[in-house]
Amino acid sequence: MDHRSGLIAAVLLSCVGSASAGYAQLSPPAGYSAVADLQSFKSAKSSTFTYSAGRFAASAGLNVGGRVVAFPVSMQMAANAGQYAARFAFGNPLLFAAAAGATIAMPLAAEWLRSKGLTSDGQRWFETLNGIECATNCYRYKGDPSQAEWSYDIHSACTSYWTGKKWMNLPVAIGTNSSGGASPVCHLIVGNPGNTWSQYAAAVAQSIPPYNTTTTREITKTDMENKMAPYPVPVGVPQELEIDWPVQDPVLNPSGEGQPETLRVPMGEPQAVPGSDPQKWSQPVVDAVPSPTATERWRVDLQPKDILKTSPDALAAPVTPPALDPVGQETEKTTPDLCEKNPGILACQKSELGELEPDPVVNENKTFTITPDMGWGPANGGCPAARTIYVQGFAVPMPFDLVCSFASGLRPVVLALAWLGAAFAFIGVARKS
Helix, strand or coil, X not given: CCHHHHHHHHHHHHHCCCCCCEEEECECCCCEEEECCEEEEECCCCCCCEXXXXXXXXXXXXXXXXXXXXXXXXXXECCCHHHHHHHHHHHCHHHHCCCCCCCXXXXXXXXXXXXXXXXXXXXXXXXXXXXXXXXXXXXXXXXXXXXXXXXXXXXXXXXXXXXXXXXXXXXXXXXXXXXXXXXXXXXXXXXXXXXXXXXXXXXXXXXXXXXXXXXXXXXXXXXXXXXXXXXXXXXXXXXXXXXXXXXXXXXXXXXXXXCECCEEEECCCCEECCXXXXXXXXXXXXXXXXXXXXXXXXXXXXXXXXXXXXXXXXXXXXXXXXXXXXXXXXXXXXXXXXXXXXXXXXXXXXCCCCCXXXXXXXXCCCCCCCCCCCCCCCCCCCCCCCXXXXXXXXXXXXXXXXXXXXXXXXXXXXXXXXXXXXXXXXXXXXXXX
């Protein structure tokens, strides 16, 4: 590495801050857990959260440059959350019943269940079956004196009797007056081809004492869960019921419309930009852009930047970047911008090389000869005589015929390679000269 490359590397390393670009994972708020696709949030009284419009609001943790900042998040409660509340209540009936001289431990949750017709005696749960109540001027009715059964409602009395009957052998459609009381009537709409008219038939009414037809029945855990499953959980109930509520995917730094937005974290004090007119200030920040995936629900993209401001006021806390700066248009640039911040360094100098003129190359023809170098032995070698060795007193000759034959066959190849090498060596010397 030459001195210029080393200088560039040193400058780049000096510009690297404690907050670098890349993906990071938020620390979920206390109480959040996930097993595969099932997510839940435990609304413990010790945790910090708010709940409204079916949505939890809490704070996750974001580590930026070694500093942990609060990152707002929200979690929509699942549609079947009422089923979870019913499951808890069914297993703890005493918390929703008032003992003699005592108050209900969970009044908001108890009132919510009561509004859906569910009450507890401290041991069991009951469902109220709504009926008809009458406190004064109470009556029961028949659509016709011949009708066998009485009804507490004039509409049902007329309908049950006149449905399927005819008036003067014509089909009848039934209506009733809405007053009821002692002189009710059944309004019969009778029609024939080409003509339609109305006819009134008096109903039978009987005054009776005040009454209430409402009844209750004991219900099972499954009945209670099914009944409460479709109802949204009202405000205040999660603060009373410390249970694992089912939630949907978190929304990171939600807007007023519940959409994820970028969170800007200041990383230093604004610095005046030399030579700017009008005067501007540069402040380093890190933009945390929500970038969740199906498997990483808490992922954010950290983007270090310098923002140019027309005011020296610092961003004191993480904020959502506005479209306009409070005192003027805001512009952004990615950091580091090496040459803009350090125009005098060697790496940012421009070289003036000028224009280069090509030099002509002269072609030359040269003649060369190759002379064999003699005096290194006979021109034609001979095969040595056989060697004799003795094995247990017997003389065994060792001829070199096979080796000599191989060497004789290899000799032309060696000579050819030597000539070729000499030719390449000469050509190289000639080029350099």
